[in-house]
Amino acid sequence: MQMPKTNVTLPNVVNTATKERKKKRYTGVTIVYVGLIIYFIVIAYPLLWMIISSFKSTDEIFTHSWSMPHTWLIENYVTAWKSGISSYFLNSVIVTGASCFLTVLVSALGAYGLSRFEFQGKAFVLIICLGGLMLSPQVSLIPLYSIIQKLGIYNTHLALILPYVAYRIPLTILLIRAYFLSIPKELEEAARLDGCTSLGILFRIFIPMSTPILLTTTILTAYYTWNEFMFAIIFIDDDSLRTIPAGLMQFRDALQTDWGVLLAGLTISAAPIVMLFLFMQKYFIRGIANGSVK
């Protein structure tokens, strides 16, 4: 007697169950989206506020913190640029450019030596590179300060470039080496038969074939040097030589009351590396992921 009854009701039960489940899933997804959007606002709003307020007068920032600018004061940017940001910006470009070039060049040479030769002390060199990843700059600060003074480069761009390169080399060597190891040996043997020197093989075969990793390491180095703060405030004393992160502190002290201009300065400072990230996200993320798994 029970059999037919179940037969009749069963599809119905299933139907309501899936409906219930779908409904549950729907509310679940909605809650998750609400969470994601709140987090989105928490992250994006401060950055948007910075950009919007950078077009306001100080008064307006005080009195109408939340609204759009009454008139868009583009001259805030002109004032910021003229009152110091241009020179900080240029210094940052020089220091970042030189650090990236040197880091990648020196690391590519080292990685080549490590991946294509057998020699005594190879394991030692690898350990030194790995160990270099663990040492934080804070620990070296005072001796490095003395060394830089003794080298006579205190208060020059080199006072930043040399330590930046030194601290970026361990990771960069290891990343490039891993890539070089994957390049087939046949290629270099063929080149050698054609009379290519080892340096020729590096520059004609290895470097052209490794563009992705060279780009990744360049971006990582640029990201580090553009934003580095501690060395930048200590190893350079002359305001005209300061890079952006250190210069902004000076800029704030000079502009205590002119918030709009200060915010314009902040926006200019953040823009290049944000652009670099947005346009080269793939390389950026690959670098961050590789860099973390030391």
Place this chain on the structure above:
Amino acid sequence: MLKRNKLTPYLYLFPAFAFLLLVYIPIFQNIWDSLYEWSTFSPDKVFVGIDNYVHLFKDPVFYQALKNNILYAVISIIFQVGGGLIVAAVLEDKLIRKFSPFFRTVYFLPVVVSMTVIALLFTFFYNPEVGLLNQVLKMVGLDSLAKPWLGDSNTAIYAVIAVSQWQSIGYIAMLYIVAIQKISPELYEAAEIDGANKFKMFFHITVPQTKEMTFVAVILTLTGAFTVFNEPYILTGGGPGTSSEVLSTYLYKTAFSKDMMGYASSIATVILIITLLISLVQMKAFKTGKEDA
């Protein structure tokens, strides 16, 4: 492998090696320096043995700073590692996936903005009179909670730590996203057929499958928490009083404001020992991890 001149590989490695001296010499020099009393302007160093350390271990500011670093570490692990994993798991869920590249990019944005910019921006938000944070609290009727966040010695360190979380959750989330993408989708499909819900899948698949990344993330966050400098330096300068001092800011002040170089070196040695201990745990765990596999 290339043979020929035995010197060739050394020539390739020489420039890197020369630069690495700048990383290694200061480490040893620092330990040496910490045994002396000296300043930048006087040429003579006075050997004092372990006096600097004896002094340091009786210094209440040192303990205040260390306590703040530990607080930094605990809060960062909860928010960055815990929060980062949850954000990543949500963004990698197939029901969300359509919009996840957008959210992912925005969440990561603060990571690429320098801490100087972020910290100066947050001094606006924390401003007691016109700051957005107090304005928001007043809007939702929580006027009583409004306070000078950075100027109150009870809240300063938390306000500083909050800025670090704001910047870095997206970073750890990105690392977890990479890790989750490596998990075989079949695991989730099988669990779904078995009728597992999202929470079960999170705890039984995502969490165990990203164990290695959790380990990396914990190490990164810990190292970051014990070497943090920019946020407290810019936001509070360690103040009010010494309430938001951390080891690095105390080291900086001791060296470059008070010009007590030997004493500052002993603080640096403590930071060195802490970071080395963290690295040792890391190496040991990676070794055992490899033996398991």
